[in-house]
Amino acid sequence: MDLLEDYLADVRAHGAVFCQSVAEPPWAVRFADPAPLALGATLRGECWIVRAGTAPVRVRERGIVLVRGLRPFTVADRPDTEAQVVVQSADDCWTTGDGPVARGDDLLLGPRTYGFGPDGSDLFVTAEYPLRSDVSGRLLRALPEVAVIPPEPEFAPLLDLLAVEVGREEPGQQVVLDRLLDLLLVRALRAWFGRPDVEAPPGYRAPADPRIARALRLMHARPDHPWTVASLGEEAGMSRAVFARRFASLVGQPPLVYLTEWRMTIASDLLREPGSTVAAVARRVGYADGFAFSNAFKRVRGVPPSDLIGSRR
The missing domain is CATH 1.10.10.60 (Homeodomain-like)
Structure with a gap:
C-alpha cells in the first residue's frame, strides 16, 4: 500500500513551465501568478524565498523548495533585495526600477534561461506544477506554504541532469523535462514527509x-x-x-x-x-x-x- 502513489496517480507533468534564472547578487525575481505548486532548485549559490505573511526561508545550494498555493512569492539572493524582474507567465516577464523596462526576449539568454548576463554566479531553476484533482489536493494541503528540502546525495544525479537539459532544445525536450520534474517531485515529497517532525497526509505512514x-x-x-x-x-x-x-x-x-x-x-x-x-x-x-x-x-x-x-x- 503506497499512499504517495495514490495521491500522485493522476499527477503527471505535461508541458510544465521551466524558468532558469542566471544572476549576480544582488538579484530578486518575483513570481506574480504561480501555479498551485512550484518546485525550485538552487543549482549554484543559494537563495531566499520571500512571501507576504510568512518568514523568509533560506534554500542552500543544491537544495529543493516546494512552494504551495497561488499567492505571489519572490526568489532572491537576500530577503531584503527588491524584485528586479517580475514573472507573470512563461511568456510574460519584465524588469522593474527607474530605467527602461526590458520585457520577455530582452532577458532571454537561451532556452528557458533568463537573466542579465550568462556569467552570473547564482543559478536557480523553477518549474510550475499544476495539480488539478482533489486526490492530489489532499497531498497539497499537507504541505506548508514553503517546504525546503536540504541538499541530499540522492538528488545530485537528477539536479546535474536537470542543469544540462533545461537549457537544451532537442527532440523530445519537453518530455525529458516533464519526467525529470516528476522524479524530483516524488523524491522531494518523500524526503519531506519522511522527516519525523513533519505531519504527513492521513494514512501516509x-x-x-x-x-x-x-x-x-x-x-x-x-x-x-x-x-x-x-x-x-x-x-x-x-x-x-x-x-x-x-x-x-x-x-x-x-x-x-x-x-x-x-x-x-x-x-x-x-x-x-x-x-x-x-x-x-x-x-x-x-x-x-x-x-x-x-x-x-x-x-x-x-x-x-x-x-x-x-x-x-
Missing part, C-alpha cells in the same frame, strides 16, 4: 503496519463497498476494537471518518467529469441514492455536490 495497510488498500480500491469497522477489522485479521484503535493511531482518523473523506475526495473529481450526474457518482462511491450522498458530501465539503457538476479546478 500507515503502511508500516501490513494489516492496517491492507485495510487502507481495500478502502482505496473499493470505495463503493459497504465497509464497516467490523468488516475492515476482519480483513485486517484484527478484532473490531483493536483495529479501530490501531487504525486511528497510525492514520490519525477513525476508519469510517477516513473512508468518508476518501469517498468525497474521489467524488469531487468524478463530479467534474463531462456527463457526470450526482446519482451516478453516488453509486460509484458507495451510496445507494443521491440524497444520502448529497447530505454526506455537503457535510464534509460544505457545498452540495451539484455545485461541482461541470466545474473545473
Whole structure:
C-alpha cells in the first residue's frame, strides 16, 4: 500500500513551465501568478524565498523548495533585495526600477534561461506544477506554504541532469523535462514527509503496519463497498476494537471518518467529469441514492455536490 502513489496517480507533468534564472547578487525575481505548486532548485549559490505573511526561508545550494498555493512569492539572493524582474507567465516577464523596462526576449539568454548576463554566479531553476484533482489536493494541503528540502546525495544525479537539459532544445525536450520534474517531485515529497517532525497526509505512514495497510488498500480500491469497522477489522485479521484503535493511531482518523473523506475526495473529481450526474457518482462511491450522498458530501465539503457538476479546478 503506497499512499504517495495514490495521491500522485493522476499527477503527471505535461508541458510544465521551466524558468532558469542566471544572476549576480544582488538579484530578486518575483513570481506574480504561480501555479498551485512550484518546485525550485538552487543549482549554484543559494537563495531566499520571500512571501507576504510568512518568514523568509533560506534554500542552500543544491537544495529543493516546494512552494504551495497561488499567492505571489519572490526568489532572491537576500530577503531584503527588491524584485528586479517580475514573472507573470512563461511568456510574460519584465524588469522593474527607474530605467527602461526590458520585457520577455530582452532577458532571454537561451532556452528557458533568463537573466542579465550568462556569467552570473547564482543559478536557480523553477518549474510550475499544476495539480488539478482533489486526490492530489489532499497531498497539497499537507504541505506548508514553503517546504525546503536540504541538499541530499540522492538528488545530485537528477539536479546535474536537470542543469544540462533545461537549457537544451532537442527532440523530445519537453518530455525529458516533464519526467525529470516528476522524479524530483516524488523524491522531494518523500524526503519531506519522511522527516519525523513533519505531519504527513492521513494514512501516509500507515503502511508500516501490513494489516492496517491492507485495510487502507481495500478502502482505496473499493470505495463503493459497504465497509464497516467490523468488516475492515476482519480483513485486517484484527478484532473490531483493536483495529479501530490501531487504525486511528497510525492514520490519525477513525476508519469510517477516513473512508468518508476518501469517498468525497474521489467524488469531487468524478463530479467534474463531462456527463457526470450526482446519482451516478453516488453509486460509484458507495451510496445507494443521491440524497444520502448529497447530505454526506455537503457535510464534509460544505457545498452540495451539484455545485461541482461541470466545474473545473
